[in-house]
Amino acid sequence: MSSIQPIRNDLAVADPAIELINVTRRFVSPTGKTLTALSDFTMTVGRGEFVAVVGPTGCGKSTTLNLVTGLAKPSAGEVRLMGGPVKGIDPRVGFSFQKDALFPWKNVIDNVMAGPLFRGRSKAEAERAAKDWLARVGLSKFLHHYPHQLSGGMRKRVALAQTFINEPEILLMDEPFSALDVQTRTVMHEELLKLWAERQASVVFVTHDLEEAVALADKVYVLTAGPATVKSVYRIELPRPRVVSEIRYDQNFIDYCKTIWEDLRQEVETSYRRASQAA
Amino acid sequence: MANITMDSPVTGVAPATFRPGTSDKEIEAAALKAIKRRKQLVLFWQLVILFGALGLWQVASDQAWIDPFFYASPSAVAERLYDWAVNGTTEGSLWYNLGVTMEEALIGFFTGSIAGVVVGIGLGRNQFLSDIFSVYIKAINSIPRVVLAPIFIMIMGLGLASKVALAFVMVFFVVFANAFQGVREADRDMIANARILGASDWQVTRAVVVPSAMSWIFASLHVSFGFAIIGAIVGEFVGARFGIGQLISIAKGTFDAAGMFAAIVLVMVVTLAAEWIMTAIENRLAKWRPQQSLDTH
Numbered sequence: 001m002s003s004i005q006p007i008r009n010d011l012a013v014a015d016p017a018i019e020l021i022n023v024t025r026r027f028v029s030p031t032g033k034t035l036t037a038l039s040d041f042t043m044t045v046g047r048g049e050f051v052a053v054v055g056p057t058g059c060g061k062s063t064t065l066n067l068v069t070g071l072a073k074p075s076a077g078e079v080r081l082m083g084g085p086v087k088g089i090d091p092r093v094g095f096s097f098q099k100d101a102l103f104p105w106k107n108v109i110d111n112v113m114a115g116p117l118f119r120g121r122s123k124a125e126a127e128r129a130a131k132d133w134l135a136r137v138g139l140s141k142f143l144h145h146y147p148h149q150l151s152g153g154m155r156k157r158v159a160l161a162q163t164f165i166n167e168p169e170i171l172l173m174d175e176p177f178s179a180l181d182v183q184t185r186t187v188m189h190e191e192l193l194k195l196w197a198e199r200q201a202s203v204v205f206v207t208h209d210l211e212e213a214v215a216l217a218d219k220v221y222v223l224t225a226g227p228a229t230v231k232s233v234y235r236i237e238l239p240r241p242r243v244v245s246e247i248r249y250d251q252n253f254i255d256y257c258k259t260i261w262e263d264l265r266q267e268v269e270t271s272y273r274r275a276s277q278a279a
Numbered sequence: 280m281a282n283i284t285m286d287s288p289v290t291g292v293a294p295a296t297f298r299p300g301t302s303d304k305e306i307e308a309a310a311l312k313a314i315k316r317r318k319q320l321v322l323f324w325q326l327v328i329l330f331g332a333l334g335l336w337q338v339a340s341d342q343a344w345i346d347p348f349f350y351a352s353p354s355a356v357a358e359r360l361y362d363w364a365v366n367g368t369t370e371g372s373l374w375y376n377l378g379v380t381m382e383e384a385l386i387g388f389f390t391g392s393i394a395g396v397v398v399g400i401g402l403g404r405n406q407f408l409s410d411i412f413s414v415y416i417k418a419i420n421s422i423p424r425v426v427l428a429p430i431f432i433m434i435m436g437l438g439l440a441s442k443v444a445l446a447f448v449m450v451f452f453v454v455f456a457n458a459f460q461g462v463r464e465a466d467r468d469m470i471a472n473a474r475i476l477g478a479s480d481w482q483v484t485r486a487v488v489v490p491s492a493m494s495w496i497f498a499s500l501h502v503s504f505g506f507a508i509i510g511a512i513v514g515e516f517v518g519a520r521f522g523i524g525q526l527i528s529i530a531k532g533t534f535d536a537a538g539m540f541a542a543i544v545l546v547m548v549v550t551l552a553a554e555w556i557m558t559a560i561e562n563r564l565a566k567w568r569p570q571q572s573l574d575t576h
Contacts, residue, residue: 069475089474101472105490105567114486118477148569166476 004259006232007219009042016083017170017202018045018068023077025063036227037063041077043221043230047169048200052213054264055223056271061206063228065172068204069093081170091119094168094201096176100155102147108158109134109143115166133161137191153184157191164195171196173205177212189216189244197241210264214256215244222263225271232263351536356544359537369529370521377545380511380523383439387446388507392454394447395503396496399458403492404484409459416455424449424510428517437518446510450503457499461492494568497561504553508546 025038037060045051055061066072067079070089079086081093102111109130116126134140137157147155156177163171177185193216196203207213213220214236222231236256238247247253297306333353339345340352347355363373370376402409428445435441465488473487515524523542530538 069471071471071474091477093475095472095475097468097472099468101466101468103469103473103487103490105493107567114473114478115476118473118479118482118486146567148567162476 004234004255006263007235009230009233013044013046013049015047016044017047017049017081018043018204019078019080020044020064020067020074021078021080023064023067023074023079025060025067025072026075038067038074039227039229041229045202045204045219047202049219050196050203050205050217051219051221052205052207052217053221053223054207054210054213054260055228056225056264056268057208058275059223059226059267059271060228061208061223062174065095065174065204065206068170068172069095090170091166092169094163094166094171096159096163096171096173098175098178100147100159102155102159102162104147107144107146108139108150111147111158112161112165115162119166129165130161133165134158136195137161151184152180153188156180156184156188160188160191160195164199167199169201171201171203173203175207176205178207178209185212186245192216193240193242193244210261211248211257214238214253214260215242215247220260222260223267225267225274231267232260234260347536348534349536351540355537356540359541360544363541368526370525376521376523376526377549379439379521380508380515380546381549383442383511383514383522384446384504384507386439387443387510388450388504390443391447391450391507392500392503395451395454395499396458398451399455399496400462400484400489400492403459403462404488416452420452420456424452425513428514432514432518437520442511442514442519442522445514446507449506449510453503453506454496454499457495458492461495462488464495465491494565497557497565501554501557504557505550508550512546 020041020043023038023041024036025041027035027037029035041064043051043053043064053061053064063072067074068081068086070086070093081090103114106114109127112130112133113123113126116129117123121129131140131143134143137160139154139157139161142150142154147158150158159176177188180188189212205213205216210220217236220234220236222233223229224231234256238250238252238256297309336350337353340347340350340355367373368376402412424445427448428441431441431444435444469487469491470483473483478486511522512524512527515522516528519525523546527539527542530536530542
C-alpha cells in the first residue's frame with residue numbers, strides 16, 4: 001500500500017488538451033468583499049486522458065470547470081485549451097451538469113437535437129444524429145417523452161446524449177451522477193466509460209466521491225479546502241477496460257482509495273471545522 | 280397479502296378497502312366511479328348554491344324585504360337582458376355596444392400584453408437597462424391606473440383610442456412585471472447548458488428564456504384580460520358614446536337597477552368565456568408540464 005505515491009504536478013504532459021497554469025479566481029460581492037475560490041491552481045490534462053478532481057464540498061471544484069468552458073475568466077494565471085488560450089465558449093467543449101439542465105418543455109429528441117441546431121446544422125441531420133445517440137444510450141423508445149416522464153437515470157442518459165452529440169473533444173463533468181441512487185450511478189459509470197473509450201475525449205470529472213474518482217480516472221487531483229489549490233496528484237494504474245461494478249473489490253482499488261483518502265480527510269476536516277465555526 | 284387500500288389525495292374520496300385478491304381492473308373501475316360520483320356531487324352543490332342565492336334574491340325582492348327599486352330581482356334582470364337583446368338599448372343594439380367594449384378591451388389586451396412581454400424580456404435580459412429603468416417603472420406603476428382615464432379622454436377624445444390606452448396601461452404593467460420576473464427566474468444551469476451546446480444570445484432567449492418565462496406570463500394574462508375589460512369600462516364611464524360602461528352609466532342616471540345588473544352579468548359572461556379560452560390555450564402549450572396523477576398505493 002505504501003507503494004502508492006503522489007506524482008509531481010509540474011510534470012510536463014506532451015500535447016496537453018487542457019492547461020490551467022497558476023490560476024487564481026476571485027469573486028467580488030456587490031458590497032466589495034472578495035472571496036478567493038481558486039488560488040495558484042495548476043492542472044494539466046493530456047489528450048484522451050480522464051482526470052478526476054476531488055475535494056471537500058464548496059472548495060471551488062466547479063470553478064475550475066467554469067474557467068475551462070469560458071463562462072468565467074481567471075483573475076490571474078492562464079487557461080489554455082489544445083495549446084491555445086480560451087476565448088469565450090469553445091465549441092470543442094461539452095459540459096455535464098450536476099442538476100438536470102435538460103429543457104423541460106422539449107421532448108427527448110428535441111433536447112438532444114438542440115446542440116446541432118444551435119450550431120446551424122440542418123434539422124434532418126440533427127434528427128439523424130440524435131436518433132443515433134439515443135439508440136446508443138438505450139432510449140430509442142422514448143424519443144417523444146418529456147423529461148418529467150423519465151426516471152433520474154434516464155434523464156441523465158438524455159443529458160449525456162445531448163452533450164455527446166456535439167462530439168466534444170473536451171468533456172467537463174460537474175458531479176454529474178451525485179443525484180442518482182447507487183445502482184443507477186454504477187450503470188451510468190459503465191455507460192460513461194464506454195462512450196469515453198469510443199470517443200477518446202479528454203475528461204475532467206469533478207466529484208466529492210473518492211471511489212467514483214478512482215474507479216473512473218487515469219489521474220486524481222486532490223484539492224485543499226477553499227481557497228482551492230492542488231494538494232496532491234495520483235496516477236491510477238488500474239487496467240482498462242474497467243468494470244466499475246466489480247472494481248470495488250479489487251485490492252489495488254482499495255489501496256488507492258485508502259491512500260488518497262488520507263490526503264483528502266485532512267481537507268474535509270478543515271472545511272468542516274470552518275463551516276461549523278462560521279455557523 | 281394485506282388489504283389493498285386506496286386513498287387518493289386528489290379525489291379526497293374516503294379510502295375504500297378491498298378484499299385480498301381484488302383485481303387491478305376492479306380497483307380501477309371503483310376509482311373511476313368514485314371520481315365520477317365526486318364530480319357530480321361538486322356540480323350538484325354548485326347548482327344548489329346558484330339557485331339558492333338567485334331564489335333568495337327573487338323572493339326577498341318579491342316580498343319587499345329589500346327594495347326592488349334599488350336591488351332589482353333576477354327575473355327583472357333576465358327580462359332586461361332579453362329586452363336589450365331583442366329590442367336593443369337606448370344607445371342602439373346591445374351587440375353593437377358589447378362589440379365596442381370588446382374591441383377596446385381586446386386591442387388594449389393584445390397591445391398591452393405584447394408590449395409587456397417584449398419590454399419585460401428585454402429588460403430581464405439586460406441588467407444595465409433594468410437598473411436604469413427600474414426606478415421609473417416603479418414610479419409609473421404606483422399611479423392608480425383609473426386616474427389616467429380623464430387625462431386620456433381629454434387628450435384622445437370620446438372614441439376608441441382613449442379606452443384602448445387605458446386598457447393598455449392596465450395590462451402592460453401586470454404582464455411586464457411577470458415577464459421580467461419569469462426571465463429572472465430562468466434556470467442558470469439551463470442557460471449555461473444552452474450556451475455550451477452552442478446557442479447564441481438570441482437562441483438562448485428564444486429557446487430557454489422565453490419558454491421558461493411562459494408560465495409566469497400566462498399567469499399574468501389570466502388576470503390581465505379582466506384588467507383590460509376594467510380599463511375599457513372605466514373609460515366608458517368617464518366619457519363615451521357607446522359601450523357596456525356607457526350602458527351602466529346611463530342606467531345609473533335613470534335609477535335603472537335591473538339595467539346595471541344586466542350589464543354586469545354580460546361582462547361576467549364575457550370575461551369567463553375569455554378566461555376559459557385562455558386556459559385551453561395554456562393547457563395546449565404546457566403539455567410538457569407534469570400532470571397531477573392519482574395516487575393509489
